[in-house]
Amino acid sequence: METEKSKIVRILIIITSITAAVMELIDISIVNVALTNISGTLGATVEDASWVVTAYGIANVIIIPLTGFLSRYFGRKNYYLTSILLFTLASYMCGNSSSLWMLVFWRFVQGIGGGALLSVSQGILFDQFKPEQKGIAGGIFGMGIVIGPTIGPVLGGYIVDNYHWGLIFDINIPVGILAAILTWYFVEKKPDEFKIDRKSLSIDYIGIISLCVGIGALQYVLEKGQSEDWFEDEMIRYLTAAAILGLTVFIWWELRTKSPVINLKVMKSRNLTGSNILTFVCGFGLFGSAYLFPVMVQRAMGYTPTDAGLAMIPGALVSLLAMPLIGIGLGKGIKPVYFVTMGFAFFVLHGYTCSQVAPGADKWWFIVSQLCRGLGSGCLTVPLLTQAVVGLKPQDMPYGISLNNMCRQLGGAFGIAIMNTYATNRSATHRMDLVSNLQENNPLMIERLHQYAAGFMAKGIAPLNAQNLAVGSLERSIAGQAQMLAYLDGFLLISAFFICSIPFMLLLKNQNMDAETRAKVATAAH
Template sequence: MEATGEDNLVEYGFRRVIITITAVLCALLEIVDTTIVNVALNDMRGSLGATLTDVAWVITAYAIANVIVIPMTSWLSQQFGRRNYFAASIIIFTVSSFLCGNASNIWELVAFRFIQGMGGGALLVTAQTIITESYPAAKRGMAQAIYGMGVIVGPTLGPPLGGYLVDNFSWPYIFYINIPLGIIATVLTLSFVKSPKYGEKLKANQVDWWGIVFLSSFIGSLQFVLEHGQQDDWFADPIIVTLSIVSFFGLLLFIWRQLTYKYPIVNLRVLQDRNLRVGTIMCFILGFGLYGSTFIIPIYTQSILGWTATDAGLLLIPSSIMTGFMMPIIGRLIQKGVPQSYMVATGFLLFFIFTFWMHNVITPDTGTEHMFWPLILRGVGLGLLFVPITTLALSTLKGKNIGEGAAFTGMMRQLGGSFGIAIITTFIARFTQSHRVDLIANLDGSKFEVQQRIQQLQMGFMSKGFSSSEALDKAHKAIELSVMKQSTVLSYMDVFMYLGILFLICVPFVLLIKKGSGGKVDMSNVH
């Protein structure tokens, strides 16, 4: 979003402290809500009677809405005035949080999550602009650091907080917790935040309605195809085929409309910048790895290892603390002129080592101590990726283009996360099936070891008072269950390995990026 350069937006003393707290609070609300749901998925599944694929929509609907609204935020702020738009976003977010908690079935919950995402997407982008503009130019680095810490703490707070609420209360409370915070943030916003003076507002007949329609149809259809492709057998399903076509033409028409219309909602010309193009791809892959691994680890620990939601959440804390710890160090390295492409390449390399390490340690009974160091490494890797990728992408942009470029990086990070979750759920289902077939092929009933194992299990059940035939039946079921568990673990191992290869492939590409003027970036408009 454009920093207007007007000093009347710079605040001092108490007002600046309040504005900073308000903006960080809103950014936290949005980010905590992206990850808090992960640990509650199992409970939602049970109480709403939904499948794993259905319940993944609770995350996806929020992400789709985020992705649609992020590119339009700059434009919407100019139409309605930043303060009004920001306050309205918080109100939408808070009201829909209440409705999410009261949802009676999975699709109601998904619909309210979508509305919540429409409010939430705006919070992140606008909060950063408000913080930036409230500080004088000399202190903007400090403003970014405060905001950055908020952004990093959010994903960490989500899982353990979600886990605590799910284990001690019930899943609706992960949404109710937003309500008091939302009310406080709304009051503070209306009392303290100022709107910059914008140019002329567009009249209703100048608004790029077609652009909005094309953008929504492209992203919404794409997301549906990704989520439901696996369970509906991809292109054997007419709905999937239709939506794939809608998505493809939505994209083409959206690009055409933005390049030819006088008042586009998204300025695509900013993508002529080479660094921004490479940066948006990197952000996509970062989102893929960040959200993908945050999605898979809680599900693995809960469904395979039988952990509680709280334990699953706590597992991710050291990793995020490590990322938070890395932020100021990386900020200093960037100021000293260490090439960001080297940092990003190192980050991708560390992420590869993390995934490969996880591939080697996960079993049906892995302990916390086995995952601690790989996750610490993930934290270091994310720290090396998060800030440098954004600064690299924006390093050769100037003025108003920085805000527009930042909207693309934010959007691609979210889209990468949605792709990641969708592709990972698909792969887990596919790999589990093929591993199950392989494992069963090795269970030859005529082999002595297999007969012995079945007999041992049968004797065990008989000693608990079951008849011989019941015990035999239970023994077969127990073997089937352990085959299923083993094949699921093998599929998680595969997913980690492929994620790692994806990151490794990125390393040489990163080193091709040219450096911005002096390697320094004006971060004042970053989202």
């Protein structure tokens, strides 16, 4: 029988693990809206300031697949507590950086600490629930996965509009200190943490190095490809080769070594393979849309960062309500594939409804599309979190969970990179199409130019200068329309990506996690 004290401790541990995971996920996207302010304050270009995002992403995606090994080597509680403290220290240093490259360095360190806040939190959370309640645990953790990227732009926009950008990082400090204290006092060590024999644990140096090179280079290419004109840039070409070589060596070595840092043989599980592919798709849609939406409404529709964030709130709220219910449904035996199918349908609908927006729409117009995004994320995240480990042996479950988390992050990186590149290319195409339709004898164009010129002359500008300004205004109008059309095309691409990925749902075995497996997840997860 659970005592009142143990209930309070259990609640505190749940709050700690979720808060840490959400804090890490918020920091992935919170900086995006502050790059202009950061570049202005630190005397750098916006392009150089984007390294603040890139450094965090590279460190994060490298460390996540290694969390299973690091937890076994140092002990889960020790590794988790150290990661929280490292993340908190790095947050303080980021907020007080006096130069851009100092900020970039500490963002990289923050990303290293943040890897465990996502992956290990999941295992700690699962430990607090009975086997038959693991669906609810997955729902609670899934809330953090979806809400983090959504809250990031909202919180970042509010801070940028009202305070110094350093507060974006400083707000992590009290949360991190509290999480560290709660972890120290209330998170218990697992039995095997008391008898760790590091001398008997073989360190797979080749696997670790090749993974860091391959994943790190790939993340750089995805983050910087568009701004560096992809393969026109020599560094992008070199790092693409490094990514291919590093990942090839990693896969080859991990499949033949006796003590792999990540046991890739677990991918023989059809359910894990299907879950990882669909998790990649989910990450693509979740992070891709979270990137594209605020960019579109700010650049093409004139929203402030705060308004852009508020427009995404309905999706976050519906996720809060839906995910625990989905977890309960899974616990009662509803087949995961039903939720996955609904999730795909909601994401397709989200992309389509966003692609139909009019240029003058206010933030309330987006309620339906954001509700679809929230429901789609919930229907995909929770079932795929639990399905990733169905059929795996207990000793293989940490590998399956870390691979699943890595696929989500890589899916997000691909989503952001593809949305950025696609929108840029489509904007150029639409501009050419619009300009090609302009004819000197077109009465509508002549009338529009006369209206612009008359407006300028009414302000006291000379007729010749007014004509030149009118042409410039028409050019800006065309560029704005082209940009808006490009963003709408981007949302259609998200819908198309989900539709094309539907066949991969056949890889799922259409089975729920039985009580025995759920118990093993609680024991083995990180």
